[in-house]
Amino acid sequence: MTGTAVPIVMRRAGDDRLSSALYFLRRNPRMIIGGTIVLAWLFVAAFAPFIAPYDPIKVVPTDSLIPPGPTHWLGTDDLGRDVLSRVMWGARVSLSVGVISVSIGLLVGTSLGLAAGYLGGKFDLFVMRGIDALLAFPALILAIAITSALGPQIQNAMIAIGIVAIPAYARLTRGQVLAVRAREFIVAARTIGASPLRIVMRHIFPNVMNALIVQATLSTAFAILAEAALSFLGLGPQPPYPSWGQDINYSQRYLSNLKWWMSVGPGVAIFTAVFAFNFLGDALRDALDPRLRRSGS
Amino acid sequence: MTTYILRRLVLMIPVAFLVTIGVFALARLSPADPVIVFAGEDRDPVVLAAIRRDLGLDQPVPVQYVAWLSRAMQGDLGRSFQTKQKVSEAIIERLPATFELGLAALGISITFALVIGILSAIKRNSFVDLLSSSITLMGVSFPTFFLGVLLILLFAYVIPGRIFPPGGYVPLTTDVSENLRRLVLPAVTLATASLALNLRQVRSSLLDVFGHDYMRTARAKGLRERTVIVRHALKNALIPVVTLVGIQIGAIIEGAVITETIFFWPGVGRLAVQAIPSNDYPVVQGVVLVSAFSFMLSTLLVDVLYAWIDPRISYDTAAA
Numbered sequence: 034m035t036g037t038a039v040p041i042v043m044r045r046a047g048d049d050r051l052s053s054a055l056y057f058l059r060r061n062p063r064m065i066i067g068g069t070i071v072l073a074w075l076f077v078a079a080f081a082p083f084i085a086p087y088d089p090i091k092v093v094p095t096d097s098l099i100p101p102g103p104t105h106w107l108g109t110d111d112l113g114r115d116v117l118s119r120v121m122w123g124a125r126v127s128l129s130v131g132v133i134s135v136s137i138g139l140l141v142g143t144s145l146g147l148a149a150g151y152l153g154g155k156f157d158l159f160v161m162r163g164i165d166a167l168l169a170f171p172a173l174i175l176a177i178a179i180t181s182a183l184g185p186q187i188q189n190a191m192i193a194i195g196i197v198a199i200p201a202y203a204r205l206t207r208g209q210v211l212a213v214r215a216r217e218f219i220v221a222a223r224t225i226g227a228s229p230l231r232i233v234m235r236h237i238f239p240n241v242m243n244a245l246i247v248q249a250t251l252s253t254a255f256a257i258l259a260e261a262a263l264s265f266l267g268l269g270p271q272p273p274y275p276s277w278g279q280d281i282n283y284s285q286r287y288l289s290n291l292k293w294w295m296s297v298g299p300g301v302a303i304f305t306a307v308f309a310f311n312f313l314g315d316a317l318r319d320a321l322d323p324r325l326r327r328s329g330s
Numbered sequence: 331m332t333t334y335i336l337r338r339l340v341l342m343i344p345v346a347f348l349v350t351i352g353v354f355a356l357a358r359l360s361p362a363d364p365v366i367v368f369a370g371e372d373r374d375p376v377v378l379a380a381i382r383r384d385l386g387l388d389q390p391v392p393v394q395y396v397a398w399l400s401r402a403m404q405g406d407l408g409r410s411f412q413t414k415q416k417v418s419e420a421i422i423e424r425l426p427a428t429f430e431l432g433l434a435a436l437g438i439s440i441t442f443a444l445v446i447g448i449l450s451a452i453k454r455n456s457f458v459d460l461l462s463s464s465i466t467l468m469g470v471s472f473p474t475f476f477l478g479v480l481l482i483l484l485f486a487y488v489i490p491g492r493i494f495p496p497g498g499y500v501p502l503t504t505d506v507s508e509n510l511r512r513l514v515l516p517a518v519t520l521a522t523a524s525l526a527l528n529l530r531q532v533r534s535s536l537l538d539v540f541g542h543d544y545m546r547t548a549r550a551k552g553l554r555e556r557t558v559i560v561r562h563a564l565k566n567a568l569i570p571v572v573t574l575v576g577i578q579i580g581a582i583i584e585g586a587v588i589t590e591t592i593f594f595w596p597g598v599g600r601l602a603v604q605a606i607p608s609n610d611y612p613v614v615q616g617v618v619l620v621s622a623f624s625f626m627l628s629t630l631l632v633d634v635l636y637a638w639i640d641p642r643i644s645y646d647t648a649a650a
Contacts, residue, residue: 167350169626170618171584174602178618179607182359260471262588265475266603281476285592286482288496296483300476308471 061320067313074306078124083306087115090120090273098287101294108189108294110280113288115297119275123299126269126276127306130191130260131253136197137195139249142202143241145183147233149203150210164200172197176259180268194259198252243321250317254310261303278301334637339629346626350402353619354395357627362609381489392440402619412605417649421598427499428597431589435520439528440575442521447532448478451540452559469526478519478592485515495576497594518594520585524578537568542566559617569640573632579629583603 057239058065077084088107093113101108132300155235167175179193214237222232263269264278272279277299284295358363360460365382366373382388386397401408407417450462461625486496494515500508541546541564547556578585594600605613 161459163348164346165345166352169345169349169580169629170352170622173585173627174618176623177358177587177606178356178614179600181614182356182611184361184604252601254471258471261473262475262624266591278473278475281473281479285479285482288479289487291483291487293483294562296476296479300473300479303473303476304471307473308467311467311471 046082061141061316063312063316065319067309067316070305070309072094074124074128074309078128079122081121082277085115085118085121087118089114089118089275097289098292100292107298108292110295111292114273116280116294119280120277120298120302123275123277123280123302124306125275126187126264127257127260127303130187130194131256131310133191134194134256134260135198135248137192137255138198138202139245139250141195142199143206143245144201146206146208147204147210149238150207151214151229151233151237157207160203164203166291167196172255173259173262176263177266177268178316180263185271190260190263191270193263194256194289197259198256201248201252202245205244206241209244210237213237213240221282247314247321248317250310250314254307254314257303257310258307273291331638335634339356341637342626342630346623348627349622350399350551350619351395353615353622354398356618357615358391358610360609362612364609364611365570367562367609367611369424391469407616407619409611410605411610412608412613415613417612420601420613421616423619424438424596424598425596427501428583428599430587431513431516431520431595431597432579434517435576435585436524436575436582438517438521439524443528443532443571444503444524444537447529448531448536448559449525451533451536454537466526466530467524469529472522474502474519474523478516478589482521482592497592499594499596500630505640512593515584516595519592520589523585528571528574531571532567535570536563539567554568569636572639573636576628576632576635577625580625581621583617583624593625 091114093109096105096109096113096115097111099105099113100111101140105115105117107120109115110119143159145164149157172180176190176193176197180189183189183192210233219232219236221237222289223299227235238241261276261278261281266280267279270276272283277309280299281303284292284299287295302309331647354560364385365378365387367380368381368385370604372378379388386394398408405418410418410420410469413420430601446458446465450456450459453459481494482496485494486492496515498512500512502509545558545562548562549555553561583598585604586597589595590597590600590605598620602617603615605611605617
């Protein structure tokens, strides 16, 4: 009997990871669609100075109110400024407000949630009443109040939206901490003498990560929408600097002349950016939540 | 029940206290000196000192807070720097317009959410279900102000005959038909965002209820499908929807801020927006305080209502 030699295929771990990532993406088309649009907007925001066809704030009176066409794909406004260039530069404002305000909310909210959940007692009570007080304000009203108090500037809009985002992270993190605090591996870490900081950072925080990633993606969508709303109300970046919300507000005075392109460009930009982050967030939630994965919903 | 309500009220006190501190602190964050804003053109130091004294701004901050709080608790929210009108009066004057807009929007939102939500849950993966998913997805991502602008463009300028005017308000008591004509576009605009949330809630609650044993029992008893859905499924599925709608009623002012601005609707939201450029902080402060408290009260009412309409919730566990 001649034995047939079975070839042993040595597979590298990297190949496995790549194929499982591809398999995962194939099963989650929403992640591909959302992720692609998000990446496209990030690219536009990062390279706006190089890819925008015109200077977004340069006034060209001879090019006033040109409808969309080959020279100006999204038309021009009453001052002859190219709408496409303003939309591209506006992406820098919207996405930077989105990322920075979400970072503020994430950092402060997660720290408070971790500390409140782990320490418990009076600290927990005090922090959570503060969070309840923040939640008592309707989100947009609070953002408007903070921005109007601090002054209409992009930095203040970031701070305002960041503060509004804090409660969601704090509650989410605290809930997750309470869920894992009594688990065996935490008790074991405590038994071997790990410090509270080490327990929180090395053992509890990784368990909260998935939920935080999902929350961060969804709250970026909210932050872009909130920034656009603040800009629409004149509480974001000030003219002549481009901002999607402010440009829509400005376009209103030309609606009666049917100069629709001035509002459609920035409006579609806001919609696609918010839609992409919402879509990506929903897909991530489905993918990272083991209960949803099992149910296949 | 009474114990539960009292317990919720007691729990609300520290939160309400923190909210008042927050609202008071917000006004003090402003870099603009309220005395200069109030004085307008008059920069005479004697006049400025008198105004500072009159406004109580020469007192230590904690004293100012206590004075402000005690006045606010009696309904006195100060006077507008711009118009010198009492802030509480200005808010009360504009509340009917805001409520009219908010309730009309909520009516549209609930009606469409129920009809489309029920149909999409009954006929899963059908055209209606696809429509429902699209509305949900678009509604949460579409900026209200962009929708408002598109509706104005379409109905006031593109379609001949100006079916609906681009903005403005006529009181209901003056001319009912003109009031309703001007209400349509802002109400539809405002309804869209909440429609997405309500629709998702109706559909998912119904799908959840459909999986329960009592639904199978109802069908096994030979009840008509209509009775099964209306009497058994909907009754239970609408409990979370009631919660959501209750919270939306409390957030009417928030929702109306943008819509009122686009459509020149003279409500509370527009009052706050108009006060911002002139640093008229008593007005902004008043609107923020009123909207925060209406939001808190609606949350409380929803909790109580939830415990009352759902017999499975015992007051003890709900309170815990």
